[in-house]
Amino acid sequence: MQRHHIPGIIAMAAIVVASNILVQFLFxxxxxxxxxxxxxxxxxxDVMNRVYGVAAARxxxxxxxxxGVICSAIGTQIQGEFGPLVTWRIAAGSGLAFLTAQLVDIVIFDRLRDQRWWRAPLASTLVGSSLDTAIFFTVAFSASLTFLEPGNDTSWAAEALPLLGTGPVAPLWVSLAVADWMVKLSLALIALVPFRIIVGAMTARTT
Incomplete structure (x- = not known):
């Protein structure tokens, strides 16, 4: 590992830790x-991929x-009001979603890196974010996968409600997934601004 990879590693670890904490608080x-x-x-x-390449991003x-694995392992041992803060299905879904989505993001970004500057980060993040949401919420909450953790009662997530309170009837977890996905898509667009600024600053520093 090279020294210039350390800030990216620290930033990623900080985001994962912060997200594991903040997911406990409703918005x-x-x-x-x-x-x-x-x-x-x-x-x-995407910043690491652009500035230092695929290997650094990986x-x-x-x-x-x-x-994330460490955070999930800790969460399974902390008891909340309704059981452990992190169930094994949530842990599995989180890890699988993160790894799959991020690795796909890296591949797509690399294939588009020679096109206009915004295409690689936008396309890779949109696809990666969609995969992340689909994998996590399906593994963690879908009634069709209860066999993964029979002792974990996810019946609350299967409650049939109007999608986001106004749409067609769907399981609650689908509304949670759609809301999460919409935030990811919005932030994918907003993140183009800091991406451009950070990449410009880092590139200038390394040349």
Missing amino acids: GQWLTWGAFTYPLAFLVT RVVVAGFIT
């Missing part, structure tokens, strides 16, 4: 505060994954 009916910090992981990955992702 409105459909979101948690963690929904606003977690997408920054894609920004870190190192940062691995560091984030290891940090």
